[in-house]
Amino acid sequence: EAQVTQNPRYLITVTGKKLTVTCSQNMNHEYMSWYRQDPGLGLRQIYYSMNVEVTDKGDVPEGYKVSRKEKRNFPLILESPSPNQTSLYFCASSFTGGQPQHFGDGTRLSIL
Amino acid sequence: GQQVMQIPQYQHVQEGEDFTTYCNSSTTLSNIQWYKQRPGGHPVFLIQLVKSGEVKKQKRLTFQFGEAKKNSSLHITATQTTDVGTYFCAGPGGATNKLIFGTGTLLAVQP
Numbered sequence: 001e002a003q004v005t006q007n008p009r010y011l012i013t014v015t016g017k018k019l020t021v022t023c024s025q026n027m028n029h030e031y032m033s034w035y036r037q038d039p040g041l042g043l044r045q046i047y048y049s050m051n052v053e054v055t056d057k058g059d060v061p062e063g064y065k066v067s068r069k070e071k072r073n074f075p076l077i078l079e080s081p082s083p084n085q086t087s088l089y090f091c092a093s094s095f096t097g098g099q100p101q102h103f104g105d106g107t108r109l110s111i112l
Numbered sequence: 113g114q115q116v117m118q119i120p121q122y123q124h125v126q127e128g129e130d131f132t133t134y135c136n137s138s139t140t141l142s143n144i145q146w147y148k149q150r151p152g153g154h155p156v157f158l159i160q161l162v163k164s165g166e167v168k169k170q171k172r173l174t175f176q177f178g179e180a181k182k183n184s185s186l187h188i189t190a191t192q193t194t195d196v197g198t199y200f201c202a203g204p205g206g207a208t209n210k211l212i213f214g215t216g217t218l219l220a221v222q223p
Contacts (some may be wrong), residue, residue, distance in 0.1 A: 042214065048208075092155075094211075097208050101157065105153075106154050
């Protein structure tokens, strides 16, 4: 089954404690992206990757890092999380940029 | 930078009424995509429109791409409670074709 898998689905943590949200897709997609969704603000792109070893900033990259060492994986790293990063996060993938995206189920992060 | 705006932000209808959401881009789009996000769920791709003036239908849903390829609409005929959710439009932007999402329209349907 074609899917984008995110882990964890839910996480409550404290300020400053490094965390990683994993994302994996099994569709051989070149393009992967991370979004955060906050009430009234829609989906805002954090980082995206056009292909392996190629990543670029989206609209709200501050406080986040990503890596794309393999085609299927695109982890999101919060080196020193802060409360303003409490949000719902989605990973998505598509064959190429600009094409329809498949979304993961989402990760709800609460940073106290 | 490029912006994609949607109106209305929220709409509440009685079951059986029609519903329309509008999407406007500040620049010409090569394609427009529509997604639906059920409450508590993730966005799910519905359809992609590519041609100027294109109209596509999916059962009670009608999607339209404007002649200038800068606007689009989604019309739902005779809404049902299963239509509840947030509808997003999205279009490619910039040199890297990253997908830019509209702010979404939240549809509530009262039985």
